Amino acid sequence: MLVFHRDQIAEVIRxxxxxxxxxxxxxxxxxxxxxxxxxxxxxxxPEHNGEVDIKSAYVQGEDSFAVKISSGFFNNxxxxxxxxxGMMVLLSAKTGTPQAVLSDHGLxxxxxxxxxxxxxxxxxxxxxxxxxxxxxxxxxARLQLEALTLIRxxxxxxxxxxxxxxxxxxxxxxERSLGLHVVICEHPxxxxxxxxxxxxxxPAVSPxxxxxxxxxxxxxxxxxxxxxxxKELDNSVLERADVIFCDVLDQSLRLGELRGAExxxxxxxxxxGQVITNQQQGRTHESQITLCDLTGTGxxxxxxxxxxxxxxxxxxxxxxxxx
Amino acid sequence: MLVFHRDQIAEVIRxxxxxxxxxxxxxxxxxxxxxxxxxxxxxxxPEHNGEVDIKSAYVQGEDSFAVKISSGFFNNxxxxxxxxxGMMVLLSAKTGTPQAVLSDHGLxxxxxxxxxxxxxxxxxxxxxxxxxxxxxxxxxARLQLEALTLIRxxxxxxxxxxxxxxxxxxxxxxERSLGLHVVICEHPxxxxxxxxxxxxxxPAVSPxxxxxxxxxxxxxxxxxxxxxxxKELDNSVLERADVIFCDVLDQSLRLGELRGAExxxxxxxxxxGQVITNQQQGRTHESQITLCDLTGTGxxxxxxxxxxxxxxxxxxxxxxxxx
Numbered sequence: 001m002l003v004f005h006r007d008q009i010a011e012v013i014r015x016x017x018x019x020x021x022x023x024x025x026x027x028x029x030x031x032x033x034x035x036x037x038x039x040x041x042x043x044x045x046p047e048h049n050g051e052v053d054i055k056s057a058y059v060q061g062e063d064s065f066a067v068k069i070s071s072g073f074f075n076n077x078x079x080x081x082x083x084x085x086g087m088m089v090l091l092s093a094k095t096g097t098p099q100a101v102l103s104d105h106g107l108x109x110x111x112x113x114x115x116x117x118x119x120x121x122x123x124x125x126x127x128x129x130x131x132x133x134x135x136x137x138x139x140x141a142r143l144q145l146e147a148l149t150l151i152r153x154x155x156x157x158x159x160x161x162x163x164x165x166x167x168x169x170x171x172x173x174x175e176r177s178l179g180l181h182v183v184i185c186e187h188p189x190x191x192x193x194x195x196x197x198x199x200x201x202x203p204a205v206s207p208x209x210x211x212x213x214x215x216x217x218x219x220x221x222x223x224x225x226x227x228x229x230x231k232e233l234d235n236s237v238l239e240r241a242d243v244i245f246c247d248v249l250d251q252s253l254r255l256g257e258l259r260g261a262e263x264x265x266x267x268x269x270x271x272x273g274q275v276i277t278n279q280q281q282g283r284t285h286e287s288q289i290t291l292c293d294l295t296g297t298g299x300x301x302x303x304x305x306x307x308x309x310x311x312x313x314x315x316x317x318x319x320x321x322x323x
Numbered sequence: 324m325l326v327f328h329r330d331q332i333a334e335v336i337r338x339x340x341x342x343x344x345x346x347x348x349x350x351x352x353x354x355x356x357x358x359x360x361x362x363x364x365x366x367x368x369p370e371h372n373g374e375v376d377i378k379s380a381y382v383q384g385e386d387s388f389a390v391k392i393s394s395g396f397f398n399n400x401x402x403x404x405x406x407x408x409g410m411m412v413l414l415s416a417k418t419g420t421p422q423a424v425l426s427d428h429g430l431x432x433x434x435x436x437x438x439x440x441x442x443x444x445x446x447x448x449x450x451x452x453x454x455x456x457x458x459x460x461x462x463x464a465r466l467q468l469e470a471l472t473l474i475r476x477x478x479x480x481x482x483x484x485x486x487x488x489x490x491x492x493x494x495x496x497x498e499r500s501l502g503l504h505v506v507i508c509e510h511p512x513x514x515x516x517x518x519x520x521x522x523x524x525x526p527a528v529s530p531x532x533x534x535x536x537x538x539x540x541x542x543x544x545x546x547x548x549x550x551x552x553x554k555e556l557d558n559s560v561l562e563r564a565d566v567i568f569c570d571v572l573d574q575s576l577r578l579g580e581l582r583g584a585e586x587x588x589x590x591x592x593x594x595x596g597q598v599i600t601n602q603q604q605g606r607t608h609e610s611q612i613t614l615c616d617l618t619g620t621g622x623x624x625x626x627x628x629x630x631x632x633x634x635x636x637x638x639x640x641x642x643x644x645x646x
Binding site: 003036039044052056058060061071085094095098 | 390
């Protein structure tokens with residue numbers, strides 16, 4: 001069993017088209033292959049304001065799969081630690097033997113989540129989408145935008161965050177790292193009004209975005225809600241959307257924006273994998289409003305662990321050859 | 324995050340009274356404390372005759388807990404690998420940070436399962452139990468017996484296994500390692516007939532032991548059944564038992580000997596932790612027949628991981644001091 005630490009993983013992995021392809025294939029396999037996708041295991045530790053989630057997924061025929069242990073401990077910043085962390089274990093599907101521990105501290109989760117945003121935009125957004133709207137100013141607000149630039153010719157970013165200070169830092173970071181023009185908005189409405197692609201990346205527990213604000217033709221990726229109490233989009237967004245995708249329907253119905261959705265909403269809802277594999281038709285017209293709800297699935301963890309493992313092995317071999 | 328391998332773990336851990344105490348406290352905490360004990364996560368890989376189980380448990384107030392990934396791949400022996408394997412991760416309950424990876428290849432599972440057998444005997448069997456009956460000749464057939472010797476003055480062992488050859492090896496092993504007299508039986512009935520404590524350790528899918536064979540005063544530990552299709556005891560055993568314990572009731576009802584048990588059986592059933600903490604009364608008379616059904620719970624994994632971790636750290640410190 002090999003053990004790889006975050007810096008080793010960071011050295012070999014890139015948020016690039018290959019990674020997006022791996023994640024896209026993972027979603028496609030949900031629609032075409034036999035998958036073992038057990039419900040998320042969750043351990044709550046309320047006395048320390050913490051939770052640990054365990055996810056796994058196995059795609060029949062593949063020679064390995066991952067088990068991910070991820071944590072969110074929201075008092076950690078008080079003692080100088082990041083609130084989220086985690087690790088993955090890659091296991092042989094032929095023998096059950098652990099092949100590698102990926103002590104990534106949540107890096108792979110961040111990247112596979114961003115890559116899913118790219119897949120969402122690839123299948124939902126208009127090809128000429130130039131304006132990205134980002135709600136939130138955290139790690140995913142950065143990575144989701146970076147992922148969008150792999151897929152669409154993004155030029156301008158409208159951003160909203162509760163903290164103006166953080167929004168300023170975000171603007172600086174993005175203008176420097178991606179060379180995009182960033183406009184800070186004082187209200188989510190202004191972001192929604194301009195966006196060709198709108199990405200919500202917050203842990204909001206009450207809706208931030210209303211349906212009437214949306215521009216015709218917009219594609220929305222909602223990636224913040226992944227628990228029973230979270231919600232970023234007002235129900236009017238679901239009403240106004242012409243087509244809705246989600247990563248895993250029953251999970252979205254429990255943990256995502258589709259919680260409590262009525263039948264007329266579900267009638268226009270499909271899984272992303274079905275769109276990728278042409279089993280369902282996504283956007284059919286430039287002026288349609290499309291929405292993709294991402295709650296995060298073990299299939300992405302298995303995909304990124306399998307994606308990074310050979311990169312880590314090559315690096316290791318190269319190092320051994322040189323020494 | 325520290326990584327410990329099987330040989331390091333084997334060097335510091337003992338199947339001794341301290342370990343039994345740790346496991347006993349774990350069962351007690353099930354009856355007295357607030358516990359997070361999510362259902363087992365299971366991934367089946369039928370094309371390789373394999374399965375992976377993930378267990379976890381957190382006892383409120385403790386500063387760490389374990390996540391265990393254990394595997395059974397039943398084609399492995401064909402390629403010279405053991406069929407069962409696994410590892411544990413010990414996480415801080417205060418920050419979610421992984422403290423240690425215990426790459427034990429199932430060693431800790433073997434030992435915590437055996438230690439549970441000792442706890443079962445401690446609370447179920449008569450103090451003067453001298454004759455142990457063992458059904459099965461595998462690793463647990465050895466370890467369960469060793470665990471019994473910590474609790475009761477065992478002198479003689481009656482053993483039954485499907486393979487006479489393996490039973491012969493078992494007899495040799497036990498006579499050499501534990502200095503007990505071992506009698507090989509050609510039928511489980513002969514084992515049951517003589518036993519003060521009877522332990523069933525097989526993956527049987529049809530019952531091996533009948534109620535009418537049992538000696539008054541016997542205590543039975545059934546630890547083999549841990550899945551929907553397994554069963555070691557005929558229903559007549561449950562009928563004849565005066566008192567029944569189990570580790571976790573709802574798990575035993577799904578995966579253990581209590582599957583399909585009727586109300587009059589459940590009326591005499593209690594959890595081991597309730598007996599340990601005097602919330603329920605176990606054996607009240609020498610001639611009663613008692614039964615304990617063990618399906619295995621994440622609380623034992625957390626207990627043994629927390630038990631071995633300081634032992635590993637002390638060893639590590641000792642090594643550092645010397646170097």
